[in-house]
Amino acid sequence: MNQLTVPRRSEARKPGRERIWPTLSSLLRLLIATQLAFNVGFYAVLPFLAGHLGGAIGLAGWLVGLVLGLRTFSQQGLFVVGGALVDRYGVRPVVLAGCVLRIAGFCWLGYAERTWSVIAAVLLIGFAAALFSPAVESEVLRQAVSREEAGGGPRTGVLALFSMAGQAGAFVGPLIGALLLTVDFRTVCLAGAVVFVCVLAGHVWLLPQRIPGRTRVRGPGAVRALLRNRRFLALCCAYGTYLLAYNQFYLALPAEVARVWGSQAPLAWLFALSSLMVVTVQLPVTRWAADRFDLRRSMAAGLLLITVGFGVVAVARPAGWTGAGGLLPAVGFVALLTLGQMLVAPAARAWVPDLADAGRLGLYTGALSSMSGLIVLAGSAASGYLLDAGLPPAVPWLVLAAFPAAAVMLLPRDPSRLEKSS
Known part of the structure; x- marks a missing residue:
């Protein structure tokens, strides 16, 4: 099933402690720099979209939520479509088309004033990322x-x-957006478009027409084969459950911070802590895990760390601490959640080639995101209800802790990368 031969871990690990960037091919450097640029442009706009929709455009709160939900669906939900197009037409045309659509979407959003126009622009922005x-x-x-x-x-x-490149972009982007927002939201959107114009120009110049070793595949039955691939579906379920737990960064954590502090003011510092941890510690954590774990065990360890993070808040919650002391469990939650992310996310992505059918890596990569996004969409509503249900203080956090713990049991068995050096 897998189109790529996987070497023994003892062979693959030898250069692992060298600096990675100087050893990368020019194509890999371009793609990693692309991820940084994508997130700078995107996050320069996204954090300020809800405020613009509710303020300058005057949309009702439910309609703002609908627009944001449509953006998520048009992006995450359609990743599988973008992945299938990559397998059929290659990387270059799909990337270039996505950049053109993102530029058009940002420009349109900057000038959109009516509800239908805003929705169309946001859908275009999301679909661009799905490409x-x-x-x-x-x-x-x-x-x-x-x-x-x-x-x-x-x-x-x-x-x-x-x-790390994506996280750095997500950190820098809002800073640029906040600076430009002193002019107006249109300037923010146009600046985001300029970033993607630069990305487009760079890829027209640098991205190869044909990438050696990459074959284009056609023919029916790929989706049916994917849906019969039980090990891949198990990985999707486990990864989606992890994302649902990670989504509590934006749902349960703000509610907890507001409870102990009286406002959400410290939230920005907690987000910054998470970003700083990823940028500074991700590579050492990944190297440490590669020396000790196969992919399944790395994911399991990360999921258990996230479980403990929820447990920290659950244990402290009945005490009803407030103020600076009350923030300590939240800080512990963020630190453990971020460490868990560092173990889970690279391992899950690295596992996909071992489970994908020959020539269908784009489809399987997109399907992992799309299926996981559906799990998050369904589970987020249940999580919100749980947090508002008036249960005893520790109960919601204990229930949330059960999700990543259960995800360990969902991980597929017998991964192909089990061999360890003696």
């Missing part, structure tokens, strides 16, 4: 596996660097 993100991610995965086969180190190291 270029699976293209970039699947090619990074393929290149990381090829590099591993050549003895260049574990694939998880490349994926960790990819995650």
Whole structure:
């Protein structure tokens, strides 16, 4: 089933402690820099969208929520479509098309004043990401596996660097957006569009017309085969459950911070802590895990750390602490959640090539995001109800802790990367 031969871990790990960036191919460097640029442009706009919709546009709160939900669906839900297009047409045309649509979407959003126009622009922005993100991610995965086969180190190291670039972009983008917002929201949108114009120009110039080793595939039955791939579906369920737990960063954590502090003012510092941890610690954590765990055990360890993070708040919650002392459990939750993310996310992505059908890496990469997004969509409503249900203080957090713990049991058995050096 897997189109790529996986080397013994003892062979793949030898160069693992060298600096990764200087050893990467020019294509991998371009793709990782692309992830950084994508997130700078995107997060320069996204954090300020809800305020613009409710303020300048004057949309009702429910309609703002609907627009944001449609953006998520048009992006995450359609990743599988983008992935299938990559398998059929190649990386370059899909990435370039996505950049063009993102530029058009940002420009449109900057000038949109009516509800239908705003919705159309947001859908276009989301669909653009559904094109270029699976293209970039699947090619990074393929290149990381090829590099591993050549003895260049574990694939998880490349994926960790990819995650760090995305996190750095997500950190820098809002700072740029906040600065430009002193002018107006239109300026923010146009600046985001300029970022993608630069990305488009760079890829027209640097991205190869044909990438060696990548074959285009056609023919029916790929989706049916995916849906019969039980091990891949198990990975999707486990990864989706992890994302549902991670989504509490934006649902349960703000409610807890507001309870102990009286406002959500410290939330920005907790988000910054998470970003700083990923940027500074991701690579050492990934190397440490590669020396000790196969992919399944790495994911399991990360999920258990996240479980403990929820448990920290659950244990402290009945005491009713407030003020600075009351924030300590929240800080522990953020730290453990972020450490868990560092173990789970690279390992889950690295596992996909071992489970994908030949030539269908784009489809499987997109499907992982789309299926996981559906789990988050369904579970988030249940999580919100749980937090508002008036249960005893510890109960919601204990229930939330059960999700990542259960995800350990969902992980597929007998991964192909079980061999360890003696």
